[in-house]
Amino acid sequence: MPTMIEIKDLHKSYQMGSNALHVLKGLNFNVEEGELVAIMGSSGSGKSTLLNILGMLDVSDSGEYILDGVPIKNLNETKAAQYRNKFLGFIFQSFNLINYKTALENVALPLYYQGMGRKVRQEKALKYLEQVGLKEWSHHLPNELSGGQKQRVAIARAMVGEPKVLLADELTGALDSITSYEVMELLQKINDQGNTILVVTHEDDIAHMCKRIVHLRDGIIVKDEKIKQVRASEYVQ
Amino acid sequence: MFDLERWQEIFDTIRKNKLRTFLTGLSVASGIFILVVLLGFGQGMQNGIAREFAADASNRIWVWTEVTTKEYKGLNPGRPIQLRNENHAYIQQHFSEELEHKSPVFRVRNVQVNYGNEAVGYSVQGVSSGYQFIENEYMSQGRFINQSDEENASKVAVISNKIKREVVTKGEDVMAEFLDISGIKFKIIGVYGDMGGEREEERIFIPISTAQRVFNGADRINNLSYTFQPAATFEEAVAESIAVENELTAYLKEAHIVAPDDTSAVSTWNSLEEAKRYYSLTGNIKFFFWFVGICTIIAGVVGVSNIMLIVVKDRTREIGIRKALGAKPWSIVGMILQESIFVTAISGFAGLIASMGLLELVGPNIEVDYVENPSVSFTVAFTTVIVLIIAGAVAGFFPAWRAAKIHVVNALKDE
Numbered sequence: 001m002p003t004m005i006e007i008k009d010l011h012k013s014y015q016m017g018s019n020a021l022h023v024l025k026g027l028n029f030n031v032e033e034g035e036l037v038a039i040m041g042s043s044g045s046g047k048s049t050l051l052n053i054l055g056m057l058d059v060s061d062s063g064e065y066i067l068d069g070v071p072i073k074n075l076n077e078t079k080a081a082q083y084r085n086k087f088l089g090f091i092f093q094s095f096n097l098i099n100y101k102t103a104l105e106n107v108a109l110p111l112y113y114q115g116m117g118r119k120v121r122q123e124k125a126l127k128y129l130e131q132v133g134l135k136e137w138s139h140h141l142p143n144e145l146s147g148g149q150k151q152r153v154a155i156a157r158a159m160v161g162e163p164k165v166l167l168a169d170e171l172t173g174a175l176d177s178i179t180s181y182e183v184m185e186l187l188q189k190i191n192d193q194g195n196t197i198l199v200v201t202h203e204d205d206i207a208h209m210c211k212r213i214v215h216l217r218d219g220i221i222v223k224d225e226k227i228k229q230v231r232a233s234e235y236v237q
Numbered sequence: 238m239f240d241l242e243r244w245q246e247i248f249d250t251i252r253k254n255k256l257r258t259f260l261t262g263l264s265v266a267s268g269i270f271i272l273v274v275l276l277g278f279g280q281g282m283q284n285g286i287a288r289e290f291a292a293d294a295s296n297r298i299w300v301w302t303e304v305t306t307k308e309y310k311g312l313n314p315g316r317p318i319q320l321r322n323e324n325h326a327y328i329q330q331h332f333s334e335e336l337e338h339k340s341p342v343f344r345v346r347n348v349q350v351n352y353g354n355e356a357v358g359y360s361v362q363g364v365s366s367g368y369q370f371i372e373n374e375y376m377s378q379g380r381f382i383n384q385s386d387e388e389n390a391s392k393v394a395v396i397s398n399k400i401k402r403e404v405v406t407k408g409e410d411v412m413a414e415f416l417d418i419s420g421i422k423f424k425i426i427g428v429y430g431d432m433g434g435e436r437e438e439e440r441i442f443i444p445i446s447t448a449q450r451v452f453n454g455a456d457r458i459n460n461l462s463y464t465f466q467p468a469a470t471f472e473e474a475v476a477e478s479i480a481v482e483n484e485l486t487a488y489l490k491e492a493h494i495v496a497p498d499d500t501s502a503v504s505t506w507n508s509l510e511e512a513k514r515y516y517s518l519t520g521n522i523k524f525f526f527w528f529v530g531i532c533t534i535i536a537g538v539v540g541v542s543n544i545m546l547i548v549v550k551d552r553t554r555e556i557g558i559r560k561a562l563g564a565k566p567w568s569i570v571g572m573i574l575q576e577s578i579f580v581t582a583i584s585g586f587a588g589l590i591a592s593m594g595l596l597e598l599v600g601p602n603i604e605v606d607y608v609e610n611p612s613v614s615f616t617v618a619f620t621t622v623i624v625l626i627i628a629g630a631v632a633g634f635f636p637a638w639r640a641a642k643i644h645v646v647n648a649l650k651d652e
Contacts, residue, residue, distance in 0.1 A: 058646060078565045084561065092649060098558060112246075113559075113564050
């Protein structure tokens with residue numbers, strides 16, 4: 001399997017008043033195509049910072065980050081926006097749907113920024129909504145949807161641009177356990193199709209539904225293990 | 238600008254935020270409304286002042302004399318100066334190119350005017366034919382005094398509309414009647430009206446030659462009055478009139494042996510100089526109105542800017558999401574800016590149309606001294622539109638810039 005993400009000696013610190021807070025202290029790891037990786041750690045372990053750097057929303061102080069052979073460095077905002085649009089799909093804890101746009105319009109938004117025409121955009125968005133099982137809900141506003149439905153719309157939105165990597169930040173954090181498993185089942189299905197997914201979580205059961213767990217503590221990787229994946233479908237009737 | 242997708246985005250946003258957009262627009266609309274109404278009234282004042290000047294020819298000079306105040310060439314101060322026919326004749330000859338209409342004025346004093354058995358309480362003045370144009374009189378009936386009346390010293394009189402209305406009681410034709418001035422019959426040959434209204438219609442005109450001969454005037458004249466030849470521009474006209482005024486005064490002072498620096502013996506009143514003062518006043522008033530109007534718009538723009546800042550703050554999360562999904566900074570700037578310009582322009586047009594409608598409706602009915610038919614020209618309307626678009630861009634720019642600078646991580650942080 002070709003390497004999708006390559007991280008070498010990644011450092012990041014934040015200036016907090018007079019003293020610097022060293023958040024990432026030299027991370028090294030690779031993610032291969034088609035992997036489903038959980039990044040675990042307590043709050044303050046640096047997992048959100050890592051995700052932000054991987055998502056090109058933040059920049060590291062030193063170290064290398066290579067995404068599918070493309071070195072990610074010295075990006076201006078415009079370039080970063082372009083890369084995010086082309087290479088990455090985001091899934092957030094609080095869904096982050098635009099509340100005055102329908103499910104379909106939300107899903108179609110990344111395609112708008114790709115410069116795709118309205119008609120093609122909507123067709124494609126509808127296809128992805130169908131994949132997450134929400135075709136009938138395409139013209140509903142986010143506040144007419146349940147939490148699980150919202151997250152599935154968000155997953156469709158992350159998928160619609162056909163990114164290289166999906167980045168999910170505590171995607172089940174706002175959901176009850178049954179809905180969480182349903183969402184994880186969907187994520188596993190997407191992974192089965194060969195998509196690379198990184199999941200940041202602090203929930204053990206969610207982490208064990210991935211294929212590999214990277215444990216982070218105080219800015220360093222303490223454990224990086226392949227695990228036997230628990231299929232979420234076992235919990236879902 | 239012509240990106241259809243962008244417009245759809247903007248219409249979506251506006252449709253979903255009707256009240257906010259409406260309030261934003263209202264402040265701009267009222268700003269433009271105030272500006273246009275102010276400018277309309279500025280124009281109205283200019284029209285009004287022009288009307289006031291329409292009472293007389295606006296390029297007129299008036300000469301009168303008093304007593305000398307300075308000793309000169311052995312002559313004592315306190316000597317009365319009397320204008321005479323020869324003065325008028327000299328000026329008529331020497332300034333024939335600079336002056337258009339010319340007329341001396343002789344005031345007939347201590348006379349009793351009767352029409353039939355009715356006493357007419359108005360003054361009588363002896364004038365030349367040119368006086369009609371100097372005073373801007375129009376003829377309602379008959380004709381004004383002409384050259385041959387003057388040469389023949391005819392006993393004819395011209396009365397005004399006002400006098401006619403007061404004396405004609407039986408519906409008779411006034412043109413067939415006679416006016417009795419101190420026992421001498423004058424045939425009424427015309428009825429005049431004055432642009433300046435009734436207070437300018439209180440004189441009876443007779444030929445100056447008749448006035449001097451019949452009423453013991455010899456060759457005495459009370460006043461000289463002339464109009465200048467029209468010039469290409471207003472500024473030129475003013476400059477020429479001042480030159481002629483000075484020459485004319487110099488001649489009269491020399492002819493009557495008056496010290497050149499004696500300002501009260503021979504006096505002149507030049508309406509062009511006066512008009513210039515009024516026109517520069519209206520210019521200043523217009524400038525002031527623009528100033529106030531622009532300030533109002535600035536207040537509106539600051540309002541829009543403020544609201545757009547709140548909008549940006551409101552939409553911080555949304556903008557964060559858009560940026561995470563791949564929106565480039567300039568697309569965010571464009572989105573906010575275009576929305577701001579669109580809202581400003583549409584509401585500004587609404588204000589413009591409302592104010593122009595008001596001026597159109599109310600303007601012609603306004604009849605106050607110094608204000609007439611307030612209105613705005615196409616140029617002014619066009620200028621305000623340009624001002625609007627610039628205002629919208631300015632109002633939107635800073636909020637848009639702030640929006641583009643939003644940090645995605647912070648924007649998406651859960652509260």
